[in-house]
Amino acid sequence: MIRRRSRRVRSLAPNYVILILLVVFSLGPLLVLLSNSLKSPGEVGRNPLGLPREGLAWRNYVEAWRQGDYAVTIRNSLIVSLSTIVGVCLISGLAAFALAKLNLPGADALTMYFLVGTSLPAQLFLVPLYFIWARLHLVDNLLGVIIIYWAVYSPFAAFLLRSYMVSIPSDFEDAARVDGASEWQVFSRIIVPLTWPGFLTAGLVVGLWAWNEFLFAVTFLHRPEVMTVTTSYYNFAGRYGRDWGLTSAAAIIMIFPVVALFLALQRRFIEGLTEGGLKT
Amino acid sequence: MTTHQTTQPRRRNWRNQLVPWLFMAPILALNVVIILGPSLASIYYAFTDWTGMGRARFIGLANFTRMIGDPVYRIALVNNLKWTAIFLTVPIFMGLLGAMLLAPIKRGQIFFRTAYFIPYVIASVVNAQIWRCILHPLKGIGPWLARQGIPWLNVAWFGRESTALYAIAFVDNWHWWGFLVVVYLAAMQAVDTQLYEAARLEGANRWQEFWYITLPSIRPTLVFTLLMTVIWSFLVFDYIYVLTEGGPAHASEVLATEVFNAAFGRFEAGYAAAVGLSMSLFCGIVIAIFVALRRRGWEI
Amino acid sequence: MKKRLILTLAALLALSLLLSACPSATPAEEAEPTPTPLPEGVVKVTWWTEPLLGTNREALLRDFVDTFNAAHPDIFLEVLFQPDLDRVTRTAIQGGAGPDIVQSPGPAFVIDYVEADHVLPLDDYAAKYGWNKEIFSWALDVGKVDGHLYSLPLTYETMVLWYNKTLFDQHGWTPPTNRAELEALAEECQDQGIIPFAHANASWKAANEWYVGMFYSNYAGADKVYQALTQQIHWDDPLFVEAVALLKDYMDRGWFGGGRDNYYSLTLTDHWGALGDGTAAMKMEGTWGFMHAPIYFEGTGNEWEWAPLPKLRDEVTPVYDLGIGSTVSINAASPHPDAAAEVLDWLYSDPKRAAQLISDIGGGEYVVPIPLTEEDFPPEVDPRFIRALTTFSAKFAEGDYGYTTWTFWPARTEQYIISGIEEVWNGSLTPEAYCQEQQRLFAADLAAGKVPPIPVRQGSE
Incomplete structure (x- = not known):
């Protein structure tokens, strides 16, 4: 605390100016989505960019909610996303620890293997996977897609977490090992708390991917009671006819829970930083 | 007695080797x-004339020789390289800039972070539609500016062959750079603040702080994002598919759209598998370079 | 803190897995109530179809599914709305699963299923239910592979000229019937700042093939197209090359959507919107437009109308092109093929029921090719639609028709027609080279058995 006083105060005004410009760049285009969600289909065609001029079509939201069956699909997507977050964080956290901190023989070869595996276009292994999943009764089953997301997203999360873990000095863990801690204890009591922001970032990203994922969801979930928000949403963008007023409303309904989740995680993120004790 | 003494460390050694694998299991x-497992099947299909259904006939390397001679494949590969070059520079720069400016800020940090991240939250189809409206050739911002006397932005960006790829890259980057801000920020906040304090005592300016402290400290994360950028640039699909389907006249064709067209449009699944494998091969080369650098002792 | 964290995570995981393992606990509000378990002796038939929204979805469930289930106490039909229908269906069928009733985007797509033994022959069912009496023979025959029936036509369609009638009346224009009239009108439109044709492909890239096919039919002529489809002449015949050159000429003059750049950028909302508000005068598009026209003309104060396509060469007689939008077959892995056939028959067996469904869905989908008269339709149906349907079905019955690319061309050639024309439009490919490549691909596909049966034209050899 005493050191802080010695800091020269540096003006943050230029930071704010640039940051605010970037906010305009980021959020400005979203106003288009918002205003289109309140237009009739005819008006979106006539006036795709301006504010609604022919009255506010609030019914787009009611219709989108009803037609998209969002009451069900949001629940399903929450289940899928949360399970993906928890599962991927666990699976990839363990793997990242082994890759970063344990002297794993063949770590480089494994890195290669996983990353090349990430680069395979998913369309190429869908058919054999469907064959297996149909026999394991994992089609039309949320668990089926959750397991696929675990497998597909874990390599990315593992390497992201590895990059955070590598930058932690090994003094902490060595001290614990000297005190007789098992590797599991080193992982759960030292590494996880120290890389907590990394876990939040990885969890957030894979949760988001799971939320927006389309290819696996649409291929493995056919029944309305297991459909996710993306299938709801893509129903609006069917083969014929795109009512972009309705579709924009559907998009906003789909975005809303994720933004809320992000905001909630942001708070934990900051808390995690202060509790992590890295800055002492 | 002696045997007991020698087996003890050996057993521990055996256990030490097992533990990392348990974590990887x-x-x-x-x-x-x-x-x-499922991918092995598709590797086999790359050497057949499989249509995507029914029997497959082994045709050796015919798919690969056809691929090399196909002008569409060449266009797609060049576009992937252009894409890689764009995404290795523009969003990385914007992400670092945003994170660097945001790191020292306490008031409103959550707001800024959220604002930058929201476009990344939104599905690609939705973002694509937003930008279709903004860049609309008749009713978008271009014609509006033209009426105010600024005619040079009045272009059908997605419809013109010379601009289509760059317009899509612009939209993709718009939704992507904010994600990098969040990733870099997480890494920057793990940097020991004492380093900055020491640097300031020695009179370092912002740029020197960034170059000599921030950048080296977040190097593993930075290299990781660069690596993933290269891999994802070879896999890029959704924004291109949604906005132009690789058109007009293959102007924005990339390898992944060619795989998709071959597999589900022309029903040449064997050829699609071959193109897909070539994508993995390019990624494999990049990853091999990454691993080689790490072996040379780069802490990445 | 750490222990609590791990416990919380574990609890969350367990909870979500538990929830995901019993997905049917809360059935969807909008979904068909599935009687679980099905009563004794009732078999279930599933059908995955293109997603429909709102009133269209309600119409299909009410007019078709509910009436079927009410009339068949021993069968429970369940229709699921499957996005990305064709790709997902192909994946599932190859995975040894999938719905009992297999829907495909056209007869050419069924051939792959047949070769891999994934769909059942329907000849016995056709005889049992008398489908050859109910369904137009040209439409039924297209579903045959090697002489056996494998698919039934779910919807049929043709290409017409749509126009903004109010705009035409204001300017005293009439729909063009030949090339000279069409070109004069297009030039006049352009002089007045009106886009002649509201054509664009940003929502549906395959729109390219509509124009190529139309120009083949109306410039080279349906007879020539028939000869080329049966390979009596080749696709690089000068008449086809000239048709492509004419198409390029119209694109170069900026008649399609206001130029190439716009053609590639404008979406369905834009081009139908442009026709509706009079920014554009007309468009050449399929009869699925009956679904769009009322939506995009609503609130504009303008009226829409349709007319036959003009002939583009004096020696040609204008025709309506045969188009089949979707087909239905029975999955070879289905445990209840007889019940599935019963469902298929429900599509064709009652003209009044079929007409009700067509009219409720707006005339663009589920237009089954069976003889329908005005009396079959409910009174609220649009007379312009009745006029269209009766006109072209009468022509088809006489054997007077052309051919749409998405019905009769094999998938690979069709994809080349779509992508190659863009290279012709930008000048990197000559019309000759484009037609030669079509010929090369078509001949190979024909030899591989990928071309569906081509219905003979009246007077064609």
């Missing part, structure tokens, strides 16, 4: 069942 098991 879940990810490996999932990977083998879901990705490796």
Whole structure:
């Protein structure tokens, strides 16, 4: 605390100016989505960019909610996303620890293997996977897609977490090992708390991917009671006819829970930083 | 007695070797069942004339020789390289800039972070539609500016062959750079603040702080994002597919759209598998370089 | 903190897995109530179809599914709305699963299923239910592979000229019937700042093939197209090359959507919107437009109308092109093929029921090719639609028709028609080279058995 006083105060005004410009760049285009969600289909065609001029079509939201069956699909997507977050964080956290901190023989070869595996276009292994999943009764089953997301997203999360873990000095863990801690204890009591922001970032990203994922969801979930928000949403963008007023409303309904989740995680993120004790 | 003494360390050694594998077991098991197993089938199909259904006839390397001679494949590959070059520079720069400016800020940090991240939250189809409206050739911002006397932005960006790829890259980057801000910020906040304090005592300016402290400290994360950028640039699909389907006249064609067209448009699944494998090969080369650098002692 | 964290995570995981393992606990509000378990002796038939929204979805469930289930106490039909229908269906069928009733985007797509033994022959069912009496023979025959029936036509369609009638009346224009009239009108439109044709492909890239096919039919002529489809002449015949050159000429003059750049950028909302508000005068598009026209003309104060396509060469007689939008077959892995056939028959067996469904869905989908008269339709149906349907079905019955690319061309050639024309438009490919490549691909596909049966034209050899 005493050191802080010695800091020269540096003006943050230029930071704010640039940051605010970037906010305009980021959020400005979203106003288009918002205003289109309140237009009739005819008006979106006539006036795709301006504010609604022919009255506010609030019914787009009611219709989108009803037609998209969002009451069900949001629940399903929450289940899928949360399970993906928890599962991927666990699976990839363990793997990242082994890759970063344990002297794993063949770590480089494994890195290669996983990353090349990430680069395979998913369309190429869908058919054999469907064959297996149909026999394991994992089609039309949320668990089926959750397991696929675990497998597909874990390599990315593992390497992201590895990059955070590598930058932690090994003094902490060595001290614990000297005190007789098992590797599991080193992982759960030292590494996880120290890389907590990394876990939040990885969890957030894979949760988001799971939320927006389309290819696996649409291929493995056919029944309305297991459909996710993306299938709801893509129903609006069917083969014929795109009512972009309705579709924009559907998009906003789909975005809303994720933004809320992000905001909630942001708070934990900051808390995690202060509790992590890295800055002492 | 002596034997007992020698087996004890050996057993511990055996256990020490097992432990890392226990940590790796879940990810490996999932990977083998879901990705490796099913993918082996598609590797085989790359050497056949499979239509995507029914019997496949082994045709050796014919798919690969056809691929090399196909002008569409060449256009797609060049576009992937252009894409890689764009995404290795523009969003990385914007992400670092945003994170660097945001790191010292306490008031409103959550707001800024959220604002930058929101476009990344939104599905690609939705973002694509937003930008279709903004860049609308008749009713978008271009014609509006033209009426105010600024005619040079009045272009059908997605419809013109010379601009289509760059317009899509612009939209993709718009939704992507904010994500990098969040990733870099997480890494920057793990940097020991004492380093900055020491630097300031020595009179370092912002730029020097960034170059000599921030950048080296977040190097593993930075290299990781660069690596993933290269891999994802070879896999890029959704924004291109949604906005132009690779058109007009292949102007924005990339390898992934060609795989998709071959597999589900022309029903040449064998050829699609060959193109897909070539994508993995390019990624493999990049990853091999990454691993080689790490072996040379780069802490990445 | 750490222990609590791990416990919380574990609890969350367990909870979500538990929830995901019993997905049917809360059935969807909008979904068909599935009687679980099905009563004794009732078999279930599933059908995955293109997603429909709102009133269209309600119409299909009410007019078709509910009436079927009410009339068949021993069968429970369940229709699921499957996005990305064709790709997902192909994946599932190859995975040894999938719905009992297999829907495909056209007869050419069924051939792959047949070769891999994934769909059942329907000849016995056709005889049992008398489908050859109910369904137009040209439409039924297209579903045959090697002489056996494998698919039934779910919807049929043709290409017409749509126009903004109010705009035409204001300017005293009439729909063009030949090339000279069409070109004069297009030039006049352009002089007045009106886009002649509201054509664009940003929502549906395959729109390219509509124009190529139309120009083949109306410039080279349907007879020539028939000869080329049966390979009596080749696709690089000068008449086809000239047709492509004419198409390029119209594109170069900026008649399609206001130029190439716009053609590639404008979406369905834009081009139908442009026709509706009079920014554009007309468009050449399929009869699925009956679904769009009322939506995009609503609130504009303008009226829409349709007319036959003009002939583009004096020696040609204008025709309506045969188009089949979707087909239905029975999955070879289905445990209840007889019940599935019963469902298929429900599509064709009652003209009044079929007409009700067509009219409720707006005339663009589920237009089954069976003889329908005005009396079959409910009174609220649009007379312009009745006029269209009766006109072209009468022509088809006489054997007077052309051919749409998405019905009769094999998938690979069709994809080349779509992508190659863009290279012709930008000048990197000559019309000759484009037609030669079509010929090369078509001949190979024909030899591989990928071309569906081509119905003979009246007077064609």
